[in-house]
Amino acid sequence: MILNTPLRSLLSQIESQKKPGGNIDFNFLNFYSRYKFHISSDLPSKEFLTWLIGFSEGDRSFIVSRRGDLSFVISQDTRDIQVLNMIQNNLKFGKVIKQGSTVSRFVVQDKIGLYLIALLFNGNLVTLHNINIYKKFLDKVNDYNNKGRIKLPNIKLSHFSVKPTLQDGWLAGFCDAEGSFSVTIYSNSNRYSIIFDIAQKNIEGQSILYDIQELFKVGKIYNHSAFNVLYYRVNGLNDTKLLFYYFDSHQGTLKSKKLKSYLLWKILHHKLLNKDHLDSTKRYSLKVLAGKINNTWD
Incomplete structure (x- = not known):
């Protein structure tokens, strides 16, 4: 179910507690x-x-x-x-x-x-x-x-009003840690799913999902089946294609094993767009490739 309005309002109030300025x-x-x-x-x-x-x-x-x-x-x-x-x-x-x-x-x-x-x-x-x-x-x-032989000046707490954009690397780093790329090729039909997800626990962490949704201009935020967890999801060939602009840019380059996951995910996107999943001789190979997206150690 999509996140209800009262909880969205509560997240907005919590986000507004950040110090202004800066x-x-x-x-x-x-x-x-x-x-x-x-x-x-x-x-x-x-x-x-x-x-x-x-x-x-x-x-x-x-x-x-x-x-x-x-x-x-x-x-x-x-x-x-x-x-x-x-x-x-x-x-x-x-x-x-x-x-x-x-x-x-x-x-x-x-x-x-x-x-x-x-x-x-x-x-x-x-x-x-x-x-x-x-x-x-x-x-x-x-x-x-202030202790010991080496003393260093105190650091004054700065205002926290920074916002990530698609022109910096923050979102790539956050997705390296929290993002998930997946494709499912179903065995008993021609159906498939292609998904990008980010899940977050606790209200203090969940407001960032709205910022990410606003950056990508696509996707929805849902209640997870787990308690106190929300997730941001982009699915379908048309919507997931809109993520390529950022992840293919210099700023959006993933640096962990998620890069290999993303590249496999993108290859499968192309094959699905090309309707390879409708060809019985190609469908099994798509399923094997899909299984490697989040098992990229080999």
């Missing part, structure tokens, strides 16, 4: 200034940084332990460790650590690294859920900066 665009001036001083004059690109922010918002990466220890963590299946290495290579700080046989993490725990992470995300977060977590994280970072 920049609509992502602002990395303070981060770049301190990055040059502490790390390198070879700066990470704005496209990468906006992608990283989107990816991190999907992964919920700000960690404050019960003991008060701080860390910034992005976790991935070890089979996709390349995306963690790419993050470390671009930032030139943090570590990639394998934990167990299936999980790897990009971790920042040193004082300079945490300081730069706090600067990077300050004012540049989109989802209310992550903004609230970040505020607590920033308080702890400022406490940490």
Whole structure:
């Protein structure tokens, strides 16, 4: 069922709690200034940084332990460790650590690294859920900066009014973390489905689905069968084709295993548009290809 009006209104009210003012665009001036001083004059690109922010918002990466220890963590299946290495290579700080046989993490725990992470995300977060977590994280970072032999200046909390667009990498990063491409070829008929989904739990995180719907100008938002979960869905050949403009652009390039999923999804889109699913000699191969979209490790 499509989301009801009262809940839509409630999401709008929650979104309006973000502080007014500030920049609509992502602002990395303070981060770049301190990055040059502490790390390198070879700066990470704005496209990468906006992608990283989107990816991190999907992964919920700000960690404050019960003991008060701080860390910034992005976790991935070890089979996709390349995306963690790419993050470390671009930032030139943090570590990639394998934990167990299936999980790897990009971790920042040193004082300079945490300081730069706090600067990077300050004012540049989109989802209310992550903004609230970040505020607590920033308080702890400022406490940490005032202790020990190396002291760093306090970071003043910036306004959060940034909005992603189709001209930056935030949405690609968020889809790398949260998006799902799928095709189903049914066995007992000529039917098929081609779908792009993003699901979000909790009202604080769900308002972003309306922003994404507004960016793509297509798709609908539905109640999920799971409690307190909404999902944004684009389906059908005509509507899903409208997503190609962004994901085929430089800004929209996916960087995780989702890129391979997207490319297979797009190939199947072309084959379905060409009506290959109506040819009994081709239909089985389409079904096999569809099964690989979300099983791209081979």
